[in-house]
Amino acid sequence: MTEPAHKLADELKQKRAARPPAKLWQIALALAIGAIGGAVFLELRMPLAWMMGAMCFTTVAAIAGLPVRMALSLRNCFIAILGVMLGSAFKPEIMGQLGGWVLSASALLVYVVTSGALVYLYFRRFSGYDRPTAYFSAMPGGLSEMTIIGTAMGGDERVISLTHGTRILLVVLTIPLFFRFYFGYQPPPGAVTGVSILNFPLYDLGLLAVCAVVGAVLAKLARIPAALLVGPMIVSAGIHLAGLTSHAPPKELVAIAQVVIGSAIGCRFAGTKLALVRRTVGVTVVSTAILLSVTVAFSVLLHALSSGIPTLDVVLAFSPGGLAEMSLVALAIGGDTAFVSSHHIVRIIFVVILAPMVFRLLMGRIVRQQKEAAADD
Numbered sequence: 001m002t003e004p005a006h007k008l009a010d011e012l013k014q015k016r017a018a019r020p021p022a023k024l025w026q027i028a029l030a031l032a033i034g035a036i037g038g039a040v041f042l043e044l045r046m047p048l049a050w051m052m053g054a055m056c057f058t059t060v061a062a063i064a065g066l067p068v069r070m071a072l073s074l075r076n077c078f079i080a081i082l083g084v085m086l087g088s089a090f091k092p093e094i095m096g097q098l099g100g101w102v103l104s105a106s107a108l109l110v111y112v113v114t115s116g117a118l119v120y121l122y123f124r125r126f127s128g129y130d131r132p133t134a135y136f137s138a139m140p141g142g143l144s145e146m147t148i149i150g151t152a153m154g155g156d157e158r159v160i161s162l163t164h165g166t167r168i169l170l171v172v173l174t175i176p177l178f179f180r181f182y183f184g185y186q187p188p189p190g191a192v193t194g195v196s197i198l199n200f201p202l203y204d205l206g207l208l209a210v211c212a213v214v215g216a217v218l219a220k221l222a223r224i225p226a227a228l229l230v231g232p233m234i235v236s237a238g239i240h241l242a243g244l245t246s247h248a249p250p251k252e253l254v255a256i257a258q259v260v261i262g263s264a265i266g267c268r269f270a271g272t273k274l275a276l277v278r279r280t281v282g283v284t285v286v287s288t289a290i291l292l293s294v295t296v297a298f299s300v301l302l303h304a305l306s307s308g309i310p311t312l313d314v315v316l317a318f319s320p321g322g323l324a325e326m327s328l329v330a331l332a333i334g335g336d337t338a339f340v341s342s343h344h345i346v347r348i349i350f351v352v353i354l355a356p357m358v359f360r361l362l363m364g365r366i367v368r369q370q371k372e373a374a375a376d377d
Helices: 001-016 023-043 049-063 072-087 092-127 130-138 143-150 155-183 202-221 227-241 253-269 274-305 311-318 321-332 337-377
Strands: none
Touching: 023 049, 023 253, 049 155, 049 253, 072 202, 072 227, 072 253, 072 321, 092 130, 092 274, 092 311, 092 337, 130 143, 130 155, 130 337, 143 155, 143 337, 155 253, 155 274, 155 321, 202 227, 202 311, 227 321, 227 337, 253 274, 253 321, 274 311, 311 321, 311 337, 321 337
């Protein structure tokens, strides 16, 4: 984030700190509902069962008025664990592939501009959103950052956050099901693979824990977007590329992380009036369809232009879901996790840095045109 964006973030954090903290029983209720949803989806052999089930069940519970809440600190702990897991996908042999990612990473900027402009026009013409709300709701990424900056620039905080939350929900639901029913992907019976914590080497467990803590602290100090995920991922990638360990976090922690992250998505809808949810969700369904259509178009084009990057990986890399959520989807359906997570980081950087700058330029131009028109009258 730019320096002004940091000031806006600090102001919004102070406002949120004044709100009543989530009670332990509310968090426990959300996790219990999420775990039940995950177990149901696991029984149905759904892809990404623990996260999708938790997300769907807690969303319904939140909209129904149940007092479900999620502690940000708890979510952040498991986000860091997820970052370590994503970093474990960076094997030494991946270094030879980095050159082939330049084209697709560059195309992300064109994707962000194209998809953002199309959805902005849709919001302005068909939803009646004001300019700041439409603009920051249209950005394909950066839920927290777009809510913070958009609110400070005159947008509706509830609509922006609800739009992004709904977008993530729809994308995370749509993409795995798409691969399940159109490409025949079948998730493994256990939903999460890997080494059990009961058989995990103590040295490797300690090393991964250091990655989570050190990576999160350094990334926060450096003010990197999505610091709690990106920092541990970078440090973890470094030790895996150096050959210090070949392990990912224990599979039990990965499953719990999915439940916590899925439940956190659902809890975003808590306390929101049903009328606002119904209206915003209806509008967001169409905007998400626009984003996914642009994603597919870019994926097909890049697959044709590149040296054989699988369309599956490009779809996952360009899909406008959250970094954590889409990386988990990549893990669940066998995509190239390093490719997908790296591109989502690039997308977030583009959105967080460029979106506020472009908005200020556009708004300045509109104000000048209005002044000129008033002077002519």
